[in-house]
Amino acid sequence: MSSTLLSRRDLRFLLHDWLEATRLTERPRYAEHSRETFDAVLDLAERVATERFAPHNRAADLSEPPSTAGGCTSSRRSSRPSTSSPRPACWPPAWTPRSGGMQVPHVVQVACFAWFQAANIGTSAYPFLTLGNANLLLAYGSAEQIDTWVRPMVQGRFFGTMCLSEPQAGSSLADITTRPEPQDDGTYRLHGTKMWISGGDHELSENIVHLVLARIPGGPPGVKGISLFIVPKVLLDADGALEARNDVVLVGLNHKMGYRGTTNTLLNFGEGVHRPGGRPGAVGYLVGEPHQRLPQMFHMLTSSRP
Ligand SMILES: Cc1cc2nc3c(=O)[nH]c(=O)nc-3n(C[C@H](O)[C@H](O)[C@H](O)COP(=O)(O)OP(=O)(O)OC[C@H]3O[C@@H](n4cnc5c(N)ncnc54)[C@H](O)[C@@H]3O)c2cc1C
Structure with missing residues (x-):
């Protein structure tokens, strides 16, 4: 798949030629990964960004969600992020195995999010906030709080x-x-x-x-x-x-x-x-x-x- 959102060539240069991300697989934490798994995750990010984030980018910016008596809603379906699977927050590469994820190195996750943000900065804020919230609770919350609140966030x-x-x-x-x-x-x-x-x-x-x-x-x-x-x-x-x-x-x-x-x-x-x-x-x-x-x-x- 070739996308106009980002240049795969530039990404490859930054990640592999300049940062030498694959060297992280020499560490026990990332030993199960390889350049192939990193590239597969990036392929998936590109596809999700292109198919699920980009299509409603302009519509969401043109018609911001109005407030109603029941709360905030998006009136036009075309301006709404897709909530069908895979949900934006339910992005397994971003999470550790302890919380149900793949433990992809941070640098690769950042490259994945570059796809989402290039496709739709508005929609990518939701997983961005959710990941930060869950990471805070993973660091400081009790076991019960992690189970109650982080698990459903990981599931999207x-x-x-x-x-x-x-x-x-x-x-x-x-x-x-x-x-x-x-x-x-x-x-x-x-x-x-x-x-x-x-x-x-x-x-x-x-x-x-x-x-x-x-x-x-x-x-x-x-x-x-x-x-x-x-x-x-x-x-x-x-x-x-x-x-x-x-x-x-x-x-x-x-x-x-x-x-x-x-x-x-x-x-x-x-x-x-x-x-x-x-x-x-x-x-x-x-x-x-x-x-x-x-x-x-x-x-x-x-x-x-x-
Ligand atoms: C798009 C957007 C999204 C946001 N999302 C969130 C969110 O999710 N959650 C949340 O809690 N907040 C959010 N905020 C709020 C944001 O964090 C605040 O705007 C920010 O903390 C600054 O506060 P303020 O706007 O009241 O500016 P002020 O605090 O009034 O600052 C105004 C100006 O004065 C300067 N200034 C302030 N204090 C000093 C000082 N002591 N010395 C010198 N200069 C000073 C500042 O640098 C700034 O230039 C959001 C804001 C925006 C615009």
Whole structure:
């Protein structure tokens, strides 16, 4: 297959002639791979990018998803990313065997994502965010959290976001005010507003796993008082099945000049539209220990694959 999205010749030069990626197979971690498996993965990335990402690129940019009473949706089918298999986030080369993937070296994954981003920068943001979210949880989440939230992300059923910014706090995360209230059962109820959240609402996945920075009352001031929470759009029952809407509500969409296939959202947590268990607040699960969790979120920013 020859594509006009990227030059295979340039990619071959960068990966094999310049970076000598195949030398990585000398290491035990990548011993099962070879130049042939790297090239096969790149062939697949090219095909997925060409057949599933590129066709709706222009339509998604021309007609950004509108917001409706039920959330954010794409009105025109032609502008929607394909959710049929293989789903964008369910990209096995990006994951380690522990999480159900192929353990392809990072440099090859980056080359794969170059295909997706060349084909459709808007749609590729969804797997990009989901990979970063899952990698953060693999590094800092409990075994139960990994099982509950990462596994469906690897399967492409759940997508992920990162919720740092607030209307009054962009660069200055020390000023965030989203407030989690501890509950007797070890969970938290969150109240607050998050601004500029990419992929914050859409209909492309069964669920959205928000990773939310918030300030537990009584903690130290500034960034040292920031904790990290998993706050799903839809709560799960004990068996991991979708159960009930959490109180995470789309308030509005931010409109961009380009890159419009990725929804950018203003979200309210604990607005009272949905009251899980009849009580106020969005249900959240603490990741790691309380406080000083900002560096964990930066793990997501730096470990999204690519
Ligand atoms: C397309 C898009 C997608 C986004 N997606 C997400 C997302 O998924 N999740 C999320 O949490 N956020 C997201 N954001 C928000 C983004 O992270 C913020 O825009 C960013 O943190 C900057 O905050 P701000 O826009 O409030 O700018 P401000 O913080 O108000 O900064 C404005 C200007 O002031 C400068 N400045 C700020 N502080 C200082 C200082 N102390 N000294 C000197 N100069 C300073 C900045 O460099 C900048 O030039 C997104 C934003 C955009 C545009």
